[in-house]
Amino acid sequence: MHNPSQQNFIQQLSIDCVIFGYHAKQLQVLVNKLNFKGNFQALPGGFVYQNEDIDKAANRILQERTGLSNIYLDQFYVFGSASRNNLDFIDELIASNPQMSVGSKQDKEEYDWFTKRFISIGYYALVDINKVVPQKTDLDESIQWYNIKDLPAMIIDHNIIVAKALDSLRLNLDEKLLAFNLLSETFTMKEAQELYESIFDKPFARNNFQKKILDLNVLERLEKKFTGAANKAPFLYRIKK
Amino acid sequence: MHNPSQQNFIQQLSIDCVIFGYHAKQLQVLVNKLNFKGNFQALPGGFVYQNEDIDKAANRILQERTGLSNIYLDQFYVFGSASRNNLDFIDELIASNPQMSVGSKQDKEEYDWFTKRFISIGYYALVDINKVVPQKTDLDESIQWYNIKDLPAMIIDHNIIVAKALDSLRLNLDEKLLAFNLLSETFTMKEAQELYESIFDKPFARNNFQKKILDLNVLERLEKKFTGAANKAPFLYRIKK
Numbered sequence: 001m002h003n004p005s006q007q008n009f010i011q012q013l014s015i016d017c018v019i020f021g022y023h024a025k026q027l028q029v030l031v032n033k034l035n036f037k038g039n040f041q042a043l044p045g046g047f048v049y050q051n052e053d054i055d056k057a058a059n060r061i062l063q064e065r066t067g068l069s070n071i072y073l074d075q076f077y078v079f080g081s082a083s084r085n086n087l088d089f090i091d092e093l094i095a096s097n098p099q100m101s102v103g104s105k106q107d108k109e110e111y112d113w114f115t116k117r118f119i120s121i122g123y124y125a126l127v128d129i130n131k132v133v134p135q136k137t138d139l140d141e142s143i144q145w146y147n148i149k150d151l152p153a154m155i156i157d158h159n160i161i162v163a164k165a166l167d168s169l170r171l172n173l174d175e176k177l178l179a180f181n182l183l184s185e186t187f188t189m190k191e192a193q194e195l196y197e198s199i200f201d202k203p204f205a206r207n208n209f210q211k212k213i214l215d216l217n218v219l220e221r222l223e224k225k226f227t228g229a230a231n232k233a234p235f236l237y238r239i240k241k
Numbered sequence: 242m243h244n245p246s247q248q249n250f251i252q253q254l255s256i257d258c259v260i261f262g263y264h265a266k267q268l269q270v271l272v273n274k275l276n277f278k279g280n281f282q283a284l285p286g287g288f289v290y291q292n293e294d295i296d297k298a299a300n301r302i303l304q305e306r307t308g309l310s311n312i313y314l315d316q317f318y319v320f321g322s323a324s325r326n327n328l329d330f331i332d333e334l335i336a337s338n339p340q341m342s343v344g345s346k347q348d349k350e351e352y353d354w355f356t357k358r359f360i361s362i363g364y365y366a367l368v369d370i371n372k373v374v375p376q377k378t379d380l381d382e383s384i385q386w387y388n389i390k391d392l393p394a395m396i397i398d399h400n401i402i403v404a405k406a407l408d409s410l411r412l413n414l415d416e417k418l419l420a421f422n423l424l425s426e427t428f429t430m431k432e433a434q435e436l437y438e439s440i441f442d443k444p445f446a447r448n449n450f451q452k453k454i455l456d457l458n459v460l461e462r463l464e465k466k467f468t469g470a471a472n473k474a475p476f477l478y479r480i481k482k
Contacts, residue, residue, distance in 0.1 A: 010252075010253050010358075010360065011251075011252050011253070012251050012252070012254075013253075013254065013360065048321070048360075050323075050358065051323050052323055053321060053322050053323045054319060054321030054322075054360065055321070056323075075318065075319055077316065078295060078316055078319060078362055080289070080294060080295030080296070080362070081294050081295075082291075082292050082293055082294045082297075117251075117291065119251065119254065119289075119295065121319055121321070171413070171416055171417075172412070175412055175416075176412075
């Protein structure tokens, strides 16, 4: 079992990150498959060192998996049900990986540490997917983007964590101007509309959408996008500096 | 020192509650003065039992101070700076209350437990102030409402916690229809406007405000309020069932 350096971490506290990207007109989430026998898929997560700010811990976890250090991220919810623990997951993991059976005193201590109730702070991160090369850690067999509508079953409550992150993303999208973190630096109105449609999983009327977005009063219009057909070329937009 | 039954609580985790009420056209916050020599003011707070959901812990803490069991409350932020601890506060408390000096082994254990780094989950609660009779616990010398613009200096980062709660209240006010938890069951448009003005600390234009609130599409108009001057009587509103 991976040694969590138990004494250096805050006990019973974890961080789970929902990393959102946008590709092929669909919202995507980064998921890693754990490096054990069996199909254990999980959100990028980790623990908080005794001398580490929780936001820095989240940034560290994000940087490990994305290579990016200046990612937009927000705390969105604390998962703190009394029944929330790793017990079933760890027991299943050990069953599929008998070499991990709890033998030595150190194994036993690690097992006890991991299988206690954990309170997890959820962060969502928003990235320009073109800038990310997903990176696996020692814990991962692989890591990849999944369409949010086609996520694998993940360990513990990680599928519920994604659902709650999506709720928060929708709730704060305009107030915090979140959507534009998922687009390239410049984008057309149609691309912005398609992103909104994927986030809310419903169509928007074109004129209403354009008015709503321009009313946020944060976009500047650039030159027309070059498409070859000049009079049909759409305008490009970007966030005002 | 109050015995925190250390073994039954999750270590290094606390809950702090910002209880908002509304009175005399001003937002109010419930603050308790700790039952020690010296002027130690604090937000109602506490710890989480090993077998207790964090939301239930917050409800328990709220019920202790307000007597109400069905209060609207939301997690709003986790205060998790690495430097966040009770060390200065507890040392100051002991300096003012020499009978509490750390003598016995048990005192020492409690001192160590309390003065570690604490991560605190912030909850805001919204109450109809007319329904609350503030109740002090064994820990409190007194408890009272303070105008948010006239809060005392509180221990640790509690003044910052209130500021952050107010930010969240403003951000989510309309999406989550929060304001109406602070009003009586029925209210006039003028009363709702005055509440909004106190939350945002700025005036609203009467016509714009009325349109904005009615556009939320959650209010029903009742009979006119009886004032004696029939033609000037304002309508009463309440949230649709």
